[in-house]
Amino acid sequence: MPRPRFGLATGSLSLPPADSLLLLVLLCLVLLPQGFTLIQRGPLYLPAAEVGLLMLLEVVAGTLWVWWLLAERPAPVALVGGSLVLGTLLAKGLYERQLERRLRAQGAAQHPF
Structure with missing residues (x-):
């Protein structure tokens, strides 16, 4: 059985089927640039610990x-x-929510108006 040849080094090139090609173009032109932009801009607005956890969430x-x-x-x-x-x-998230509620309750007790 002959071995399949892949890559430009062997002189053969084949395109994926039409339905896969459409998904590939969508991925390369829209989704990847959008993802990279969001990954680059997001850490400007979040603490470092949350950024690290969100990067793990991507996996x-x-x-x-x-x-x-x-x-x-x-x-x-x-x-x-x-x-x-x-x-x-x-x-x-639950811990920070509880902490925020506690701080709001303390602030409301100090400032009754």
Whole structure:
């Protein structure tokens, strides 16, 4: 059985099928530049700890997208890691919400008007 030839070095080039080519163009012209722009601009408005957690969330979301779109099964350790990241983000959000409520209650008690 002959080995498939890939790449420009071998002198052969093939394009993906039309439906995949449309998705590839959409990805390269719209989604990737938008994602890079948001990743670059987002840390200007968030604390460093939240930026680090959100960057980890990107890995979780990417794994879920591949699972959904390509029907790949992630390894159990990937599911555990994703659950850990999501749980950490949830716990941090709930803690900050509780802290904000407590600070508002203290501020309202000091300023009754």
